[in-house]
Structure formats: structure tokens, C-alpha cells
Amino acid sequence: MTYLKVFLTGGLLCVIGEALILKTKLTPARILVLYITAGVILSAAGLYGPIVRFGAAGATVPLTGFGHLLAQGTISAVQEKGLLGAFTGGMQAAAGGIAAAVFFGFLTAVCFKPRPKDT
Amino acid sequence: MGKHRIGEHTIAFPNRPRILSSAAVVGPKEGRGPLSTAFDFVLEDALYGQKSYEQAEHAIFQEACERCLKKANVPKERVQALLGGDLLNQIMAASLAARELSVPFLGLYGACSTMAESLILGSMLVDGGYASPVLCAAGSHYCTAERQYRFPLEYGNQRTMAAQWTVTGTGACLLGDEGNYLARTEMATVGQVVDMGIRDANNMGACMAPAAADTLKRHFLDTGRKPKDYDQIITGDLGRVGSEILTELMEESGFPLRESQYMDCGLCVFDPKDDVHAGASGCGCSASVLSAMILPRLHTGEWKRVLFMATGALLSPTTSQQGETIPGVAHAVVLEGGDEA
């Protein structure tokens, strides 16, 4: 049952993205920016938490979930440390994803060469 | 007004400069297409044993020039000018090839219209007695164009239906004033830059079609000719979308293309089974088709007289990001059949 909810939530978030790409002039890079910013705002407004409770990874794996992580990290850090937390909390919460993307990006560049696709 | 001008935009070449030889070197995907056996050399790998795709583009450019000279049996020391260009910033593929060939070099940029631009200027040099033989060449590479104008190769991106696929390849022609020839250049119409306000860099055909229609119309008005005076009217790389638009625009302008045979080089490079959407594009598209298909057919007499018009979208990622529209340009050259014709 959890997995069905995950599938539906994640799938739906992707369908919204696909419709935006095809129906508007938004490029995928802009979709990424839109999703993470929307995630931060929705999460701060308390609207994304319920989606995560319903969809679990279906809501955390999409980039809106990354925004949710940033916002929740910031808010709890502000509760603990005050204003300093506004600057440290978001990055601390999202550190795993960012460090992984940077490091694996670098590692892949070390190991592989880009190829043209002939098919 | 220059004494060889006919009308506002068209010039005649009274001595009919000769195209002595031509060569096309293309990548593997192009090599699988319908013109496969007509190309002089098909690379097994788009990197062509080089360190980067830019280096590969340069090596392909050089290879095409050398093969073209070899076919005409002309040593490179005798070449009096190389006119050519490509899509790289600062036309580096042509410049590096010119460095290796060590011949007098005039670099050109006309986006995908470069082959026609070089043929026109080359014909002027030969016809005016300023240089002979003159090497004209234009090339492009899918991998360098992607990273310069679009995205990294491994970036997951969906292509729109109107998107075209840049040709990996170079076409070269040697122009001269004497000797056996494949075809001769009779006249040319230099196009002006036309911009109908298209901003979509994924719809190059739509950016270039108005310029193509403009140049064609001016050519017919200047020369008093009609589409039926040509065995074939050939555009460079309008692709499926652009050539349909051009057909409609010409219908409106009173010179309907259906009176002649019309084809677009962008639709004859790739295997239709390959997922290239609206067809081929790039400097190398019209240049390699000119060498592999158009000149041979003129040579055998299958075609007596054709209008070869390469089209270019004058696109820069910088101005595009700043919201500037994409202007197009098209240059037309009249080619007449060769020896046997």
C-alpha cells in the first residue's frame, strides 16, 4: 500500500513537470529551479509535510522534496540556534545530496568520456 | 553598380568558374544514411582518434580538403585561397585546418549557409582572375554543436519534434578556371538577413525559411527565371518543418516550387529510421550533400541546371539568452552540368 502511494505521488509530480515542459516554454533546467523553489515555499507554508506523510519517497525523491528538506532544516535550525540557523540549517539537511552529486559528478568525469548517441 | 550584376541581389559569372573536384568526409551516423556510399570517407567514430570533438572537427575538415585536392590532382602548394568556415566559436575547425594546410585563408561565418557563401566568393575570385584554384569548404560536428548551442552529450533531454540533428562532416570543392570539371557556377544571389521574430532555437527551419523564400524570390525577379527553369531547386538544411514552410511561402509569392523539383539536403543525410525528428542541419549538411549527390548528378548530366541555396540561422547562445530573435540568411548559387552535359 505504501508503495502504491509512493508511485502515485511521485508519478503525479512528474506528470505536472512533463505538462509544464510540453505546454509552456519552460526548459528542464527551469523546471528544476521551479520545483526546488516551490518545494521550499510549500514546505515553509506547511503544505508539503502532509504530502510527504502520504507519499513518503514519492514526495521526497522529486526535487520538491529537496526543497522541503532545505526549508525544514532551516526552520529547525532557527529554532535551535536563532538567526544563524537560517544560514546553516538548509545546507546541513541537504548536505548528503549535494555532496553526493558533486563527488559522483567528479568521479564520473574521471572515469568516463561522453559519447554521441548513434541510435 | 558592378558590371557583373543582374538586378539588385544577383551576380553573373561570365567565365563560369569550374568546380574541378569535391570531397565529403562524414561521421558514422551520416554514413548509415541514404548517401552512405557516395561519401568519400566515413569515420568509424565521431572522435576520429582525437583528444576532443573540436580536434575531430578540425581533422575532418582537413581530411575533406586534402581528399578534394587529391581528386583534382592539385598539390596544396598551388591552392591560392581557402575559403571556409564552420560552427565553432571563432571558426576554429577551419582555422586549424588552414594552419595545417598552410594555404592563404579567408575564414567565413554564415552559419549553415557557409558552403554557398564560400562558393559565391570563390567563384568571384576565380572569375575575376584573382585566384585559381580556390578551395571552398564548410563543416560541422554534432558533438561540438551540441555542447556549444545546447547541452552536454550525456545530459538527459527530450528533443522537440521540430529539432534537427547537426551533421558531423565536411564538404569541400575546388574551384578553378581550367581543366576537367564536375559543374560550373553560372550566377549567384546573395541573400539578405531576414528575421520574422522566431525565438525558438529548436525550430531552426522556421528561423531560416523566410530568408530562403526572400532569396528565392529575389533570384527569380532579378533573373526573370521561373522555378521550372531549374531541374532541381535545393535548399541547405531547412529540414521537414522549414521546407514545408518554404513551400507555402513560395506558393504565396507567385513562384510555386511545385513547378520544379524541390529537395532539402537536411532530408537526405540521415536514415529515416534514425530518430532525428525534423532532419539534418549544420554547415556540413549542405556541403556534404553538394559533394556526394548534387555535383555527381550534374556531372553525369542527370541534372542540367540546379539552384543550390544553403540556409543559415544566425544564432548565438548569448543573444538568444538575452531574448534576441533568430535571424536567417540564405545564399543561392546556380550550378550547371559538367563535361558530358
Added chain:
Amino acid sequence: MQQKADHNQARERYMELVKRLTPKSKLGQGCLRAFWVGGGICMLGQAIADAGHRWLGLASADASAFASITLIFLTALLTGIGVFDKIARYAGAGTVVPITGFANAMVSPAMEFKPEGWVLGTGARLFTIAGPVLVYGISASVIVGILYYFIRW
């Protein structure tokens, strides 16, 4: 004045012609593909998080981070061997919207610009596509933090 109006009219007429002759992407097909691939990637993420929770004893937040890192690793690997862009060509937003899209946007330029050197090529260009995501995501979160400090909703 008249000339300019004519010019604008000609442009508008041309835009209509272009719109009519440009083939449309298929919305229904695109959405269907995005749905099942995107949903599938999220299910994979859930499975990884559950596995981390069960066998590695990770707490819920850590399990979620573990899933993200694993998905990023898989994306990097698939991008490296030249498979990811094929999947993405099929799935569209189905691979862009999940964390896989962010990872691919970092990995692909890192590879692409290797010929320009480790520092100014790979190092600098790594962020060309995904950089804006961090700029806007982090900036938004800082703004949220500052607002929260003063308002505490």
C-alpha cells in the same frame, strides 16, 4: 508608422504559419511515460530507504538521505556509461523531476567539459545546469529562515 504595423502583421501571420506546420509533441504519451518512470524511480527510492532502515538500522531522515545518495550514484553511473540520456529521452520529466534529474545535470557537464581541464573544465562547469537549482533553493531557504526567525508562524 504604417510600415511598422505592416511588418508586425507579417510577423504575426508568419507565427501562425509556423504554429500550423510545426508538429506537436504528444502530451498524453509524454505524461504517461513521465508518470510510470517517475513513479518507478520514487518506488526504487522507497525500497532503498526501507532497506537502509531494516538492514543498516538508519533512522527515517538518514534512510531518506541514503536513498537520495544511492539514486544519485546510480544516475552518475548510468550517465557515465551513456545510458541515462536514452532513458531520459523516453521519460522526459519522469527523470528530470526526481533527484536523478539534478544528479544528471551535475554529472553530464562534468564529463563534457573534461577536455577543457580539471579546474576550469570539469570543476567549474559542473554547476552550469544544476548551479541555479542550488542558488534558488538555498536562497529561498535562507529567506524562509530569516522570516521564520522574526515571525515564527
